[in-house]
Amino acid sequence: MASELTPDQAIQELRDQLRHHEYLYYVEDAPELTDAQYDALMNRLKGLEEKHPELVTADSPSQRVGGKPKEGFTKMPHSRPMLSLDNAYNEEELRAWDQRVRDALPSTEAVRYVCELKLDGLSLALQYGAGSDKGEAHGAKDGSAHLVRGLTRGDGSIGEDVTSNVRTIRSVPLSISAAKLKAAGLPHSFEVRGEVVLPQASFLKLNEEREAAGQAPAANPRNAAAGTIRTLEPNIVAQRRLDFYAYFLLRDGEFLLPQQSTALDALKTSGFRVNKYVRALKSIDEVVKFIADAEPLRDSLGYEIDGVVIKVDATAQQRRLGFTGKAPRWAIAYKFAARAGITKLEDVLFQVGRTGKVTPVAALAPVLIGGTTVSRATLHNADEIARLGVRIGDFVQVERGGDVIPKIVEVVEDKAHPRGTKEIAFPKSCPVCTSELQRIEGEVDWRCVNNSCPARVREELLHWSARGVMNIEGLGDAMVAQLLGQSAELGGDPEAVTEEGAPVVVRKPLIHTIGDLYRLKREDLLGLERVGEKTADALLEQIKRSKDGGLARVLLGLGIRFVGERTAQLLAEHFGSMDELMTEATQEAVQASEALEAVNEVGPKVAQAIAEFFAVEKNKDLVKDLAALGLEMTAEKRVTTSTLEGLTFVLTGTLPNLTRESAKEKIESAGGRVSGSVSKKTSYVVAGEEAGSKLDKANSLGVKVLDEAGLLELLG
Incomplete structure (x- = not known):
């Protein structure tokens, strides 16, 4: 009986039960417990672990969600490059690849292929060993293997260490028992590669939550999954319910088993989720049939796919076939045709982004494409409009690029330029503030250079408040619209402008700059639509808390071109304070460039963008204003020595x-x-x-x- 067990035994029994039910629920899709029953087991485990903290281990089901990375994500090299695949778009190209494979191998050798659905997510590399990502080497004692590290694909050679987030994905085993390793024929140290996807149900739920919070919906499941895995808040990752499908087994960068098909079997035996739509086939004719059978599945799977991946089964043959400069010769991705439809271009709207970039957006007669009603599509820039030769009133072919993002592919020739169509006139002045647009030599985009443009301020505020930046909850589209003097009903809609192109203003704006956020008072907010005392107090508390975000987040929030999360972190670690960074960036051009390029991963283009940002007096004034308002703009410098220089x-x-x-x-x-x-x-x-x-x-x-x-x- 459980009452007769020692604390150690009771904890281990609960962990085994929870791991078993996690596997049934998240890998086999065959749960035996209700959510309430599972939660009851988890609460019992947490209670025992709280009483006996010395018995807590990193692979316990209770430890999936931990603290956020101390200093962002570090970059690490892959054991072998994570290369992209060459693509085939029709049967002729696929058969030509099959012929190249056979020509490169002895004619006496049979070639078998493995077909797998091409999941539309992001690639991860998971490393397992006797230790864990928290440094314990207890796997050596009981023969088990433990999750050591999870890396994103990155640039293919170097990825980001996102282990803290990977641990929250329930279909990723934190540990694999000695019995499972033996059954699968795996050693204690190995690497698993696979795809992280955001199921469509989770994607819909995410967008419902974003819209309820006044935020713009995520564009597609793939982008949402990529953004989720790189957030610095593991508890947020856990809530998103990402899923992981394994498809490769390696050890020290080399193939671990003699066939891809046996590697997939070993992954499944050891407890990983492997996509069930996998077939080992003897001929290219069988491959063609598999593809034909797979395409109709797209709308019923519950997750996005955009094709089929075909691999040579035998790893010995894979080694001999080798690689081109960017892709393996022994694998190819057959891409399904993009989902498309024909509709009428009714108008073109011009949106102004955070950096002032003016983007033309096609307003379309609604058309159903792949189960989604499409009424907007990007036209990218003036050059793209000219290339397409499109006019308002034309009938156009629209595709969901990457199966999701709508874009105009071409004008339908036999319906081109009917009577009544009109040329698309790209504006010479900002459609919101009427400032003259400028185009930097060598770039295709036209930009509004007025830093006070309401559209730019709106986008800057939304960027500043975003979860990965200053993380101000409650400051979504509708709230920002009201703070800028617009109606909450407009929600910051860029189409909500007067005939002259100015924003529809219903009251005096409360803010004009980011700094004004930190001057808001309770009575200011209580005068807004649908804002009560509780909402006002919560928002003010969020704004106050954001002051402690630190230098890296402030740099990211300022929206300097080319300065993303990683670069902001490196700049913060290198300079240690905003004052020092501004001092170096505002030196004479050559000196400023040298000082900025001394930062790891900062090249001439990024250095120039930083220097240009701080050369603008209004930007320097904003930074000084934020400092005076109490925002934290320092960071701990990364101390380096030259002990191992050159090694x-x-x-x-x-x-x-x-x-x-x-x-x-x-x-x-x-x-x-x-x-x-x-x-x-x-x-x-x-x-x-x-x-x-x-x-x-x-x-x-x-x-x-x-x-x-x-x-x-x-x-x-």
């Missing part, structure tokens, strides 16, 4: 005390570089338990090998 390291295996992330951070802080592959240029290989082929290669090349103690000694 390149490769990490392999599981170290006894250091996680791979902490070892990498120590090396880079001392001026060294961490690479993902061993070569003659490698200075040292740092090897832990279960070091694989990288250690063998180091020995064959005569590269020096260190253990953890040797690395620490080298670091001094």
Whole structure:
């Protein structure tokens, strides 16, 4: 009976039960418990763990949601590049690829293919080993494997460490028992690659929540999934209910099993979710039939797909076929035709974005495309309008690009330019504030350069308040519209303008700049539509709390061109304060460029954009105003030394005390570089338990090998 169990035994029994039911619910889609029953088990586990904190382990089901990364996401090299795939768009191209495969292999060899649905999400690489992402090496004791790290695809060679968010995805095992490893034929250390998707039901729920909060709906499930996995708030990731489908098995960057089909079987046996629409096929004719059968499934799966991936099954043949510069020769993606429809272009609206960019948006007669009613499509810029030769009144073919984003592909030739059509006149002045538009040499976009333009201020405020920036909840479209003097019913709609193009104003604006947000008073908000005391107090508390966001978030919020979350974090760590950054950025051009390009990952283009931003007096005034209002604009500087300057390291295996992330951070802080592959240029290989082929290669090349103690000694 449970009452006779020791705390350790009771905790382990509850964990085993929860893992079993998580697998049934999130992997097999065959739950045996109600949500309430599952929650009751989880609450019992949490209660026991609170009483016995010494028994808490990183792989406990209660520990999926942890704290946010201390300093954003760090970048790490992949064990082998995560390459893109070449595409085939018709049967002829697919059969030509099949012929190339057969021509490259001996004619006596049979070629089998594996077909898998091409999920429309984002790729992840999950590393498993005897330790966990929190540094415990308890897997060595019981023979289990634990999630060590989760990396995004990044640029294919280097990804971002998003482990804290990956842990919240219920279809990702935090640990795999020794019994499952044995049944699957897997070692303790391996890598799983797969696709993260946002199910359509979760996507619809997300957009309902965003619209209820006055925020713009997410464009599509793929973008929403990508944005979710990179948020710095793991509890938000957990709420989104992302899903993970595994499709590759590697060890030290090499194929682990002799066939792709057996690798998929091993992944399923070890507890990963593998898409059920997978077939091992003997001929290209069978592949063509699989594709024909798969395309009609698109609207019934519950998640987005945009094609079928075909891979050569035998990994020995894959090795011999090799790679081109950007893609494997042994795999190809057959892309389904984009969903399209024909409709009439009724008008063109011009929207002004945060940076002043003016974007033409096609207003279409509503048309049903792939189950979605489309009434808007982007026309991108003036050059695209000229290329298409489109006029208002034309009938046009519209596609959901990437299966989601509507775009005009072409004018329907036999219906082009009927009587009554008119040319699209790109405005010479801002459609909102009437300032003259400018076009920077070498760029295609026209921009409003008036920093006080209401449309720009609106977009700046929405960007400033966004979850990943200053995170001011309650400051959505409708609230921003009212603060700018518009009606809440308009919700900040860019179409809500007078005939002269000015915003429809119903009252005196309460704010004109970001700084004015921090001057708002309770009585100001109570005078707005549908704003009561509770709403006003909650918003003011959110605005006050945002003052403590720190330098990186302020830099991101200012909307400097090319400065995203990662660059903002690097700038904050390098300069430590806004004052120092502004001082360096406002020097003479050459000196400013040198000072800014000294920051890791900041090149000439980004440096120029930063310098140009701080050269504008109004921008400097805004920064000074925000500082005077009490916003935190400092950060802890990353301290580096030159102890390992010029040395390149490769990490392999599981170290006894250091996680791979902490070892990498120590090396880079001392001026060294961490690479993902061993070569003659490698200075040292740092090897832990279960070091694989990288250690063998180091020995064959005569590269020096260190253990953890040797690395620490080298670091001094």
